[in-house]
Amino acid sequence: MPLLRELPGWLEPDEVDRPIVTYGVPVPTAGHLELTFHSRVKGQLLFSQRGALSCEAEGGLWIVPPQSAIWIPGGKARALRAKGMLEGYTVFVHPAAGANLPAQCCALAVTPLLREMIIRAASFPVDYPDGGREERLVALLLDEISVARVERLHLPMPNDIRLRAIVAEMLDNPAKMRKMSDWARHIGMSERTMARILSRETGMGFRRWRQQLAVLLAVEWLARGSPIQQVAADLGYESAPSFVTMFRKALGTPPRRYMSRRSQRH
Template structure:
């Protein structure tokens, strides 16, 4: 399959469900989402299906540059550089990219998904998995069955099945009032209103908000909001924001308190976390 860019011929942007091979991999490189003009951006969205859509085949998306956000019913994921997300076949999903995008996408037929996750999830990638995805993107669209190409695809599937599950996931409630809170927090993440304040803004009692949120996400309000802040932070850092800027935009009193929260949840401070994925 060809490696796609904003200069690619749209005729090359094929529907992977129509390709009679168990795995079809494509690459998209050097796409600056901010730099595209309106016409090119509209074409990119239409042909690359960045809005809600689904495939018969499952989809593994690896981000090498840029940060991707993936939303499905019941969940929101952040995919930082050098990470991946798995979306099973038939699941309606939406991708939004931040910054200059370089990614590889493997579409996998349901007939070979037996060892792959049954639900949408983030995956931590190994150097071998990344190289296999890049190499498979250079294969002919109709690569030969039973040859070295098939062996490469088999190894790729084994690596995907063995990849550890990542943790940049936010359970998304289905309740319309809670969805409104998500939108308001994302629009004003520095707002440190209490749970009672947020409940009142959407016409709920504090007790009802806590009960519905716990039943639909399994999280307390404080933990859920912190996870949303964490995902916003990774998105902004991936787009080039400084640690101080992110701390300010999230309403932290100091950069050090933000760094402490980030390290506690993701295992390393923000600068190191992002540099390891550069």
């Protein structure tokens, strides 16, 4: 995944005198990747072809499973994390060229056409000539990004330091199914106050927020190859069928079919 300066041919995208710069690695890489909060002038589209990554930006958490992408406008701070096999591409877009792209961070579905255009653009030299076919293709690439479908792979994150402590514990141990009253007591807050702050900062009630967290973690783990039974257990569900029902209600399709459709887009 072209996220590190140590990659062959890497140039800092903000220093490249082209409105659109695309990097890619054509073979899977394995291990652990973590980049702390940073920002760039150019916007960034991160596309995962295989594997999954997570991104925290603008007070939200996004999961990027195979055949999806996240768009991060220029100037927005982001932190990235990935474990295991990961193969993908990243497109950097100057703000002047991306006027029609979303003004906020969002997860986007990547169609076969958009995928092939990203891959093709990654083969261009970073200083591709002006007025040539490369410039025409990257212009079409921007058009495709601008009409990509937004996916429901986003979790609003609270800013309150006490609620962030709860988030950290939930991420470390998602199977810990405490009631809201127990979590409130755990951080020395009344249940009513916790509900008010969570609703104000995320737009969600506790139950819905926790379910969305489970959905995002499930997508990430399934993308790494974890079996459904294991994912259900790791999220604290008593049975796989109850987890499957929750997943289908949240994303409109059972987890096995959801992941199968993504593998078929290659």
